[in-house]
Structure formats: structure tokens, C-alpha cells
Amino acid sequence: MRLGNTNKLRSGFLGIWERFVANVRLRRTVVLLVVIFVLYEMRELLSLILLTFIFTFLVISLTNFIRKYVKIPAPLIVSAVYLLLIGSLYLGVTIYLPKLFYQTESMVKYVMNFYQKPSFDGNEILRYVNNYISTSTIVSQMKNGVTILFKYVTSIGSMGVTFLLSLFLSFFFTIEKKRMFSFSRSFLTGPYDWFFKDIYFFAEKFVNTFGVVIETQFIIAIVNTTLTTICLAVMQMPQLFSLSLLIFLMSLIPVAGVIISAIPMGIIGYSVGGLNYVFYIVIMLLVVHSLESYVLNPKLMSNKTELPIFYTFVVLFVAEKFFGVWGLIVGIPIFTFLLDILGVKPIKRKKATLGKIKNKLSHKE
Incomplete structure (x- = not known):
């Protein structure tokens, strides 16, 4: 009797398990939740x-781009790219890092002097703004901001270690890309292949996405930084290297980055050339x-779901x-990935678009 009940329980459990495995939507939802839970538990390693x-x-994309025009073995291109990166890091730390600190310090002094001793030159609008906004309040807020900035600077050491480790790991992944892919595909065969297929x-x-x-x-970000830096160099703006780095980092932040980077540029521009320079910077x-x-965006973001500014x-x-x-x-990018999973405005693939164009041309013929 007990053996019969045990067999019934086992068969019932197997039936539930088989129905679960057959239900692709439910199964993938569970797998996604498991992946999110594991990543949450490993949140300290998320930056890495x-x-x-x-x-x-980025390195694989660059390697594939180069191999379209020059038939060089991929490991050779990868090695050259990483040697170039290491050389750039060495030059950046030994030569440009001291300049960056000096120019950043000068840029902060420009901003502080602007708020503490503004040169109005009889401009009624600026005098009204100065009376409306308490300078001491702004300065105190800036001091609080400097304190927060100092906390971020203290974490540069740990971030530097993370940066080097990620560079190290990505090198071995890209240099052994074929072997990595073939080994990873072996997980797609076996009794639990459905789990790894869902992860895939x-x-x-x-x-x-x-x-x-x-x-x-x-x-x-590279295009924006190049164009903006050229314009700032023509305007003979000081602290050009520090401003260029700020523009590049802010260009990685959609929409908000433009606003954030405009503030120090506008303040330094006003200190150098008055309202005329501020006007030129806004136009630029x-x-x-x-x-x-x-x-x-139309050329490069064709693979991306466009978001309204509010959502951004x-x-x-x-x-x-x-x-x-x-x-x-x-x-x-993470939000775009979630939209793609949920099926909200699915990502348009370039291949699909090219396929439609070919079909239209063939119909015309």
C-alpha cells in the first residue's frame, strides 16, 4: 500500500515537472528570476x-570590424588592442593623470570664484539673479558636493583594481573566443539542457540589446567629445583635457549628460569671455x-527602442x-533589455530591415 502511494506521488511529481518543463513561458520566467537572484547575491561583483x-x-566588435577589411588572425588583433590599451593606461597614469588633477583643481577654483566673486560688469539680469539666489547657500551646497566627490575619489583604488581585473578577464575570453564558445555550447546538451537553453x-x-x-x-560619446573639444580649443578654453574627459563621461549618460556637462562649461566660459562665450557654448x-x-541616432540607434525623455x-x-x-x-541598456524580454516595442534588427528592402525590390522587379 505504501509502495503504491509512493509511486503515485512520484508519478504526480514527474507529471508536474514535465508540465513545468513544457510550459516555456513559465519556465523562462523562473529561470530569469533565478538569474536575477544569483546576480543580486553577487552584487559586490556586479561592477566586475x-x-x-x-x-x-567592444573588443570582439572591433576585431570583427577590422577582419572585414584586413584578413589578420583574431588573436593577433586582440593582442595588439590590449597592448595598445595597456600602453595608453601607462601614459595616462604617468603623464596625463597629474595634468588631469591640476586642471580639475583649476576648474573647481573657476567655479568657486564665479560664485564667490562674480564679475557682473553692470549687467542687471545677473545682479537680479545674484540677489534672488543666496551665494552662501550655493557655496555650502558646493562644499557638500566636494565632500561627496571626495568619498567617490577614495573608492578609485578599488575601482582601479576592478578595472584591471575586468581587463584581464576580458583578454582571456577574447583571445580564446572559439574555445570558449565551443565549451559553452556543451552545456546545451544533457538532461538539464532546457535550463541552459533558457539562459542562452x-x-x-x-x-x-x-x-x-x-x-x-x-x-x-567619442564623436561628441571630439567635436566639442575641437570647438572648445578654437575658443581657447582653459582646462581642455579635464573638460574633454568630463564631456566623454557625461556623453555616456543619455539626455542628462548634456545638461550636467553644460554647467561647468558655461561657468568657465563666462569666466573667460563673459556672456558671449556662454552664448557660443549653448549654440555649440x-x-x-x-x-x-x-x-x-538614426544611423547607430536603429537597434534600440527609443524612449521618451520622461522615461529616460x-x-x-x-x-x-x-x-x-x-x-x-x-x-x-538594462531597461531596453527588459522591454525586449517583455515584448514591448521589440528591438528592430538590421537584418530584418534589410530583408524587407530586398523583398520590396524583388516584388518591383
């Missing part, structure tokens, strides 16, 4: 994981932002709470 993924994705499903979507958006943000930012919105700011605020400063950069 994200940086390793970003470096790996989410990983593929993650690469096609998060990876593509991050790559695009880096390209746009509008032109560069228009170029980004109407030229770069909300996602940035929430991501900053969850991921800290990292959230400002990875918040939009």
Missing part, C-alpha cells in the same frame, strides 16, 4: 561582471546635440538607486 562584458563586447535565450537578447546600446553610446551644444539626435530620466533615477553611479550608464 559589467566591465568584463563591456570590454569583451536571455544571454542572446542581452547581447543584442545591452551590448549594442553600450557600443552605440561609446561611439556617440545645441548643434552637437542636433547632430547626435538627427544624424548619429525616470530610468536613470531608479538605476542610480540600484547600481549607484554605474546606473547612469547601464540603466537605459
Whole structure:
């Protein structure tokens, strides 16, 4: 009797298990929750994981781009890229880092002097603004901001270790890419292949959304930084290297980065050339932002779900709470990945678009 009950329980459990495995939507939801739980438990390593993924994705994309035009073995390209990165890091630490600290200190002094001793030159508008806003309050807020900045600076050491470790891990991943892929595919065969197939499903979507958006943000940031730095150099702005680094970092933050970087540029521009320079900087930012919105985004962001500005700011605020400063950069790509999983405005693939064009041309013929 007991044996019969045991067999019934076992068969009932197996039936539930088989129905669970057959229900793809429920199964993938559970797998996704398990992955999120594991990542949450490993949240201290999240920066290392994200940086390793970003470096790996960018280097693989660069390698594939070079191999389209020059048939060089991939390991040779990867080795050259990482040697170039290490050389750039060495030059940056030994030569440019002291300059960066000096120019950043000078930039902070410019901002402090602007608020403490503003040169109005009889401008009634600025005098009214000065009477309306308490300078002492602004200075105290800036001091609080400097305190917060100091806390971030103290964490640079640990972030530097994370950066080097992620660079190290991404090098071995990219140098052994074929072996890594073939070994990883072995998980897709076996009694629990459904679990790893679901992980592969989410990983593929993650690469096609998060990876593509991050790559695009880096390209746009480089273009924006180059154009803005050229304009600032023509205007003979001081602390050019420090401003360029600030512009590049802020360009990685969608929408909000333009506003944040405009404040120190406007203040330094006013200290150098008065309201005329502020006007020139505003015009320059509008032109560069228009170029980004109407030229770069349509060409580069064709793989990305466009978000309204309100949603963009909300996602940035929430991501900053969850991921800290990292959230400002990875918040939009992660949200885009979630939209793709939920099926909300699915990501348009370039291949699908090209396929439609070919079909239309064939119909015309």
C-alpha cells in the first residue's frame, strides 16, 4: 500500500515537472528570476561582471570590424588592442593623470570664484539673479558636493583594481573566443539542457540589446567629445583635457549628460569671455546635440527602442538607486533589455530591415 502511494506521488511529481518543463513561458520566467537572484547575491561583483562584458563586447566588435577589411588572425588583433590599451593606461597614469588633477583643481577654483566673486560688469539680469539666489547657500551646497566627490575619489583604488581585473578577464575570453564558445555550447546538451537553453535565450537578447546600446553610446560619446573639444580649443578654453574627459563621461549618460556637462562649461566660459562665450557654448551644444539626435541616432540607434525623455530620466533615477553611479550608464541598456524580454516595442534588427528592402525590390522587379 505504501509502495503504491509512493509511486503515485512520484508519478504526480514527474507529471508536474514535465508540465513545468513544457510550459516555456513559465519556465523562462523562473529561470530569469533565478538569474536575477544569483546576480543580486553577487552584487559586490556586479561592477566586475559589467566591465568584463563591456570590454569583451567592444573588443570582439572591433576585431570583427577590422577582419572585414584586413584578413589578420583574431588573436593577433586582440593582442595588439590590449597592448595598445595597456600602453595608453601607462601614459595616462604617468603623464596625463597629474595634468588631469591640476586642471580639475583649476576648474573647481573657476567655479568657486564665479560664485564667490562674480564679475557682473553692470549687467542687471545677473545682479537680479545674484540677489534672488543666496551665494552662501550655493557655496555650502558646493562644499557638500566636494565632500561627496571626495568619498567617490577614495573608492578609485578599488575601482582601479576592478578595472584591471575586468581587463584581464576580458583578454582571456577574447583571445580564446572559439574555445570558449565551443565549451559553452556543451552545456546545451544533457538532461538539464532546457535550463541552459533558457539562459542562452536571455544571454542572446542581452547581447543584442545591452551590448549594442553600450557600443552605440561609446561611439556617440567619442564623436561628441571630439567635436566639442575641437570647438572648445578654437575658443581657447582653459582646462581642455579635464573638460574633454568630463564631456566623454557625461556623453555616456543619455539626455542628462548634456545638461550636467553644460554647467561647468558655461561657468568657465563666462569666466573667460563673459556672456558671449556662454552664448557660443549653448549654440555649440545645441548643434552637437542636433547632430547626435538627427544624424548619429538614426544611423547607430536603429537597434534600440527609443524612449521618451520622461522615461529616460525616470530610468536613470531608479538605476542610480540600484547600481549607484554605474546606473547612469547601464540603466537605459538594462531597461531596453527588459522591454525586449517583455515584448514591448521589440528591438528592430538590421537584418530584418534589410530583408524587407530586398523583398520590396524583388516584388518591383
